[in-house]
Amino acid sequence: MSISIQAVRKAYVARGAERLALDRVDLEIAAGEFVAFVGPSGCGKSTLMNMIAGILPVTEGVIVHEGRPVRGINQHVGYMTQADAVLPWRTVRQNVELPLRFHGVPRRDRAARAEAMLDQVGLAGFGGSFPAELSGGMRKRVALAQLLAYGPETLLMDEPFGALDAQLKLLMQEQLLRIWTARRQTVVFVTHDLAEAITLAQRVVVFSGRPGRIKQIEDVALPTDRDPFRARFLPEFERAYTRLWEALAPEIRRGEAA
Amino acid sequence: MSGLAQAAGALGAEVRSPAVVALEAAGRSHRRRVLLLRVLVGVGFLALWYGASGRWIDTLLISSPDLVAARLWRWTLDGTLWNNLSITLLATVLGFGIGCTSGFVLGLLFGRFTTLAEVFDPYITAIYSIPKIALAPLFIIWFGIGIESKVAVSAAIVFFVIFLNTYSGVREVNPLYVHTTRIMGGGEGAVLRHVIVPSAAAWVITGLKVSVPYALVGTVIGEFMSANRGIGYLISQATGLFNTTSVYAGILVLALVGAVINTGLKYLEAWVLRWRGAA
Numbered sequence: 001m002s003i004s005i006q007a008v009r010k011a012y013v014a015r016g017a018e019r020l021a022l023d024r025v026d027l028e029i030a031a032g033e034f035v036a037f038v039g040p041s042g043c044g045k046s047t048l049m050n051m052i053a054g055i056l057p058v059t060e061g062v063i064v065h066e067g068r069p070v071r072g073i074n075q076h077v078g079y080m081t082q083a084d085a086v087l088p089w090r091t092v093r094q095n096v097e098l099p100l101r102f103h104g105v106p107r108r109d110r111a112a113r114a115e116a117m118l119d120q121v122g123l124a125g126f127g128g129s130f131p132a133e134l135s136g137g138m139r140k141r142v143a144l145a146q147l148l149a150y151g152p153e154t155l156l157m158d159e160p161f162g163a164l165d166a167q168l169k170l171l172m173q174e175q176l177l178r179i180w181t182a183r184r185q186t187v188v189f190v191t192h193d194l195a196e197a198i199t200l201a202q203r204v205v206v207f208s209g210r211p212g213r214i215k216q217i218e219d220v221a222l223p224t225d226r227d228p229f230r231a232r233f234l235p236e237f238e239r240a241y242t243r244l245w246e247a248l249a250p251e252i253r254r255g256e257a258a
Numbered sequence: 259m260s261g262l263a264q265a266a267g268a269l270g271a272e273v274r275s276p277a278v279v280a281l282e283a284a285g286r287s288h289r290r291r292v293l294l295l296r297v298l299v300g301v302g303f304l305a306l307w308y309g310a311s312g313r314w315i316d317t318l319l320i321s322s323p324d325l326v327a328a329r330l331w332r333w334t335l336d337g338t339l340w341n342n343l344s345i346t347l348l349a350t351v352l353g354f355g356i357g358c359t360s361g362f363v364l365g366l367l368f369g370r371f372t373t374l375a376e377v378f379d380p381y382i383t384a385i386y387s388i389p390k391i392a393l394a395p396l397f398i399i400w401f402g403i404g405i406e407s408k409v410a411v412s413a414a415i416v417f418f419v420i421f422l423n424t425y426s427g428v429r430e431v432n433p434l435y436v437h438t439t440r441i442m443g444g445g446e447g448a449v450l451r452h453v454i455v456p457s458a459a460a461w462v463i464t465g466l467k468v469s470v471p472y473a474l475v476g477t478v479i480g481e482f483m484s485a486n487r488g489i490g491y492l493i494s495q496a497t498g499l500f501n502t503t504s505v506y507a508g509i510l511v512l513a514l515v516g517a518v519i520n521t522g523l524k525y526l527e528a529w530v531l532r533w534r535g536a537a
Contacts, residue, residue: 055437073440085438089456089533098452102443130533150442 001064002154002186003029003052008061010047020211021047025061027205027214031153032184036197038248039207039215040255045190046158048212052188053079053156065154078152078185082162086131086142092118093127095142099150117145121175137168141175148179154186162191173199173228181225194248198240199228206247209255216247321503329507338492343511346477346489349405353412354473360413361420362462366454368421369428386422390415394480403484412476416469423465427458460534463527470519478512 010022022044029035037045050056052063054074063070065077079085086095096114105113118124121141131139140160147155161169177200180187191197197204198220206216221236231237304323311322333339368375394411401407435453444452481490489508496504 053437053441055441073437075441075443077441079438079441081434081438083434085434087435087439087452087456089459090452091533098439098444099442102445102448132534146442 001028002031002033002066003027003188004062004064005029005048005052006062006064008048008051008063009059010044010051010056011059023211023213025212025214029186029188031186033203034180034187034189034201036201036204037188037190037207038192038194038197038204038244039212040209040248040252041192042210042255043207043251044210044212045207049156049158049188049190053077076152077154077156078147078150080143080147080155080157080160082159084131084136084139084143086139086146088131090130091127092123092129092131092134092142095131096127096146096149099146103150113149114145117149118142120148120179121145137164137172140164140172144172144175144179148183151183152185154188156188158190159192160189161196162193169196170228176200177226177228194241194244195232198222198237198244199226199231204240204244206244206251209251215251216244218244218247318500318502321506325503326506326510329503330510333507339511342487342489342492343515345405345487346408346474346481347515349408349477349480349488350412350473352405353409353476354416354470356409357413357416357469357473358420358466361417361465362424365421365424366428366450366458369425369454369458370450375425382421386418390418390476391479394476394483397480398484403486408477408480408485408488411480412473415472415476419469419472420462420465423461424458427461428454430461431457459530463523463530467520467523467527470523471516474512474516474519 005025005027008022008025009020011018011020013019025048037048039045047056051058052065052070052074054070054072058070065074068076086092087098090098093111093114096117097110100110100113115124115127118127121144123138123141123145126134126138131142134142143160161172164172173196187201189197189200194204202220202224204218204220205214206218207213208215218240220240222231222234222240307320308323311317311320317325330339368378390411393414394407397407397410397414401410431454435457436449439449439453477488478490478493481488482494485491489511493505493508496502496508
């Protein structure tokens, strides 16, 4: 088991009152599994991911990652968000090399590995550019190259392609799936896009509105070596979409009415 | 994938179409025009000064550009200029250096340890609102009329500017950068070095630019009050003797020094913040 979430609750204190963000969440994620979290905004799916990353503490319960309870920043995961986290004052190459440096990779090997990773995400020749000189999609690929360079076994991704246009999103999804098929990391992918969740994940977890609870878990019957461009025209995709939408729609309506 | 790589290659390629060439030519001719007008403004001012002196306004009050130039030339030859300028520059550089270093270190410390900042906040605000010039006489009592008191005045002024800018810069660091750097395996030292300091650099540079003239002002004020060397001393001596030519010569030297330092800082800023230049 890669990630084990046991009876986790998360409460925030705001304006003198305690507000429950997540209520009693139990979930087991196997090593090498690709899981997507979907739910209405404010359901706590990103909060749960940030608790796996150790950025936020749990209020109650335990999260065990690779056999270790998560306490404080979890340095055994890779983390990618919708907002750009590549450091703007470092060149593309320096950004990709940074985690390698932290992991004690010697200088010569760092450069070679960074080049190889940039090549893999189609950014060969851009190593000397600063992030501000690249497009949003290219910056995403820098972040991806950075994640892959130091090879964490678990990837936590919070709407990583949320800010991209639809076509670019498909290209990034294809790239991510290809990488995952080759390396088989455990992936937790948070998204509000149901189609994206089904396209990518083996299992989709639907959260209810605030306070977030797991409402439904759907296994996606698509083959693991699926093609994101064609997956959406398969009957399995349609079936999964219908069932997930039935679970999700009332939650979204409830959120809008409140 | 090859499609993506190709698109990326095309983006990075050098394209010099006629439109690009025309735009660059227009930019060059605009810069030339600006330079020419600048020179004309300067020459025009000098001509007006020269013409007004002794004709419309008493030469005793405004001296004259040729007299000032001659005075500067004489100072250069007899060593007066370097003898006084060197001490002013030394005091400015020392005050600037001491103020910057202490302000930067304390700004980082306070930015990282917020409780410390909360405790000291009212005191810092109180000390900050004192005009530092008012401390100059005190510094002269403490450190004497030598260079030390001038260094102290400039350092006191520079310290606060750099301290407050560094502190704000550290507070403004995007927490996402801190989190991701730590998740990637970076420790506290790595976060400080790769995230906090570069992120605060923009603020610190702004502080540096603002405080350079202040450092010079601090030194010169110290020299006005009590000294036996320095450009400030030279000016205050000349004022006492109604020697306006020397006063203007001294002021001109200070203006030139300030301009040179500011130009240097502009280049430093462009280099440190080169990552900001969006395509």
